[in-house]
């Protein structure tokens with residue numbers, strides 16, 4: 001059903017499954033400001049936290065003053081604008097990804113780095129999170145390393161990627 005409203009000019013990468021999912025959610029809610037909390041929950045699930053540019057995007061699409069969006073985020077303790085860890089690995093554990101081995105990814109991360117979902121390494125360099133469906137089921141099992149969507153992830157490759165991120169970090 002059309003809402004009669006058009007989406008704004010893209011200022012987030014529209015091919016990012018997380019953005020697509022956010023667009024679908026906002027459309028489903030009829031772009032209603034009253035649905036802000038639900039929309040924020042949806043975004044936080046996909047991103048693991050609420051990045052500044054995502055909040056700006058939501059504010060623009062819902063035609064809400066940024067102060068209202070930021071005020072809501074800071075009012076509720078379950079919202080966070082900070083990523084957990086300088087590097088983040090978010091593993092999708094929605095049904096499609098779970099069936100295709102998301103748990104194996106989490107187990108491998110725990111085996112290599114000693115981190116369970118929701119934990120951050122002691123030095124703060126790596127944070128691991130799990131999310132419900134991030135909107136990329138065709139790419140299952142999917143993960144997001146920093147801001148990069150990883151498709152059809154194989155545990156060894158994911159570990160190698162995270163290891164190289166951490167090593168590059170040390171060299172800088």
Ligand code: FES
Nearest residue numbers: 094097133136137
């Ligand atoms: S279940 Fe993982 S992207 Fe949908």
